[in-house]
Amino acid sequence: MATDQDLVVETVRGILGAHEPFDPTPDRRWDAGLWSALADAGLTGVGLPESAGGSGGELADAVAIVRTLAAGAGAVPAAEQLLVAGPAVIAAGLPLPPVEEPLTFGHAEGVVAAPAGDAWTLSGSVSDVPWSGVAAHVALLANGPDGAVLALLPAADLPASAAVNLAGEPRGSLTLDGVRALVAPLNEAQVRELRAGYALARAVQITAALEQVLAWTVQYAGERQQFGRALAKFQAIQMELAEMAGEVTAVTALTDAAVQSLHHGERDFWLAAAAAKVRAGAAVEVVARLAHQVHGAIGFTQEHRLHHLTKRLWSWRDEAGSELVWSRVLAQGLLADGPDGLWPALTRVV
Numbered sequence: 001m002a003t004d005q006d007l008v009v010e011t012v013r014g015i016l017g018a019h020e021p022f023d024p025t026p027d028r029r030w031d032a033g034l035w036s037a038l039a040d041a042g043l044t045g046v047g048l049p050e051s052a053g054g055s056g057g058e059l060a061d062a063v064a065i066v067r068t069l070a071a072g073a074g075a076v077p078a079a080e081q082l083l084v085a086g087p088a089v090i091a092a093g094l095p096l097p098p099v100e101e102p103l104t105f106g107h108a109e110g111v112v113a114a115p116a117g118d119a120w121t122l123s124g125s126v127s128d129v130p131w132s133g134v135a136a137h138v139a140l141l142a143n144g145p146d147g148a149v150l151a152l153l154p155a156a157d158l159p160a161s162a163a164v165n166l167a168g169e170p171r172g173s174l175t176l177d178g179v180r181a182l183v184a185p186l187n188e189a190q191v192r193e194l195r196a197g198y199a200l201a202r203a204v205q206i207t208a209a210l211e212q213v214l215a216w217t218v219q220y221a222g223e224r225q226q227f228g229r230a231l232a233k234f235q236a237i238q239m240e241l242a243e244m245a246g247e248v249t250a251v252t253a254l255t256d257a258a259v260q261s262l263h264h265g266e267r268d269f270w271l272a273a274a275a276a277k278v279r280a281g282a283a284v285e286v287v288a289r290l291a292h293q294v295h296g297a298i299g300f301t302q303e304h305r306l307h308h309l310t311k312r313l314w315s316w317r318d319e320a321g322s323e324l325v326w327s328r329v330l331a332q333g334l335l336a337d338g339p340d341g342l343w344p345a346l347t348r349v350v
Helices: 004-016 032-040 059-071 078-091 188-223 235-263 269-300 306-318 323-334 339-349
Strands: 103-116 119-130 137-144 147-154 171-185
Touching: 004 032, 004 059, 059 078, 059 188, 059 235, 078 103, 078 137, 078 147, 078 188, 103 147, 103 171, 103 188, 119 137, 119 147, 137 171, 137 188, 147 188, 188 235, 188 269, 188 306, 235 269, 269 306, 269 323, 269 339, 323 339
Parallel strands: 103 137
Antiparallel strands: 103 119, 119 171, 137 147, 147 171
């Protein structure tokens, strides 16, 4: 019997079927048609409460949408809107922009928020903003006079640099010079969980893409004939497929655990997210390399589908914090209670 989540996934897959995957270019920075179709189906607000202007539904539904779009190389800011910026804006008590308009998130260490009468203004610059120049609104983790703040501002008219990641997805810089914004203060725990949520969003995307790359590689190895038999019949190829499967299984388990930790509001969510991001990043190196090795030269051609995901994997791996960054966070968190608390912390998190 199909569940509501199954129906959501099938709906997204049906929409994706009408939109061929592509690597964004300066002339086509995102898939506006795909986003419009998702918005028309009410999918750009899933997981966000109806009382705030969202479509309702559970976190698991939003994760399923992000996973499906990631596996299909959908060039839209669904992960940023559904798993990072949207929940952060609502948690901070700020008004959620219309969910039909793309919302993104940026970590703006170089931006300062200052009160200006009854409003706030932002000054400084922020780099590597996902879907910059595309998103209509941006939620920025910035610096206020008394600590961190979440700032929400319209981004449609803000000039953005032309920077992109390896897959061509916009990752430009924004320069703010007294731009007016809505601002809410954040405490240390909120900042930590926001950053962890961003890392988990990338881990969710990586996990889905890794699963799809594995499926494609297994299919190719079973169909491609070499020396009179399928590639999958060769022991060396079997070993490579097994190694890929082991990596994907491990990443899926940790990412699913982190999603459950977030869903249940567990205090160690940020550590679970750190573990998921570290493991996901490490798996990218193995799975992408072996996938291209099994596919051979054809996997590197522009016409083949493989590069649509491997280039995104290599990009997402370094975004929202690298393995080194999150490994340090994870180590500090696990050791916070001293030697006697290490094993209990490990069993809680991983």
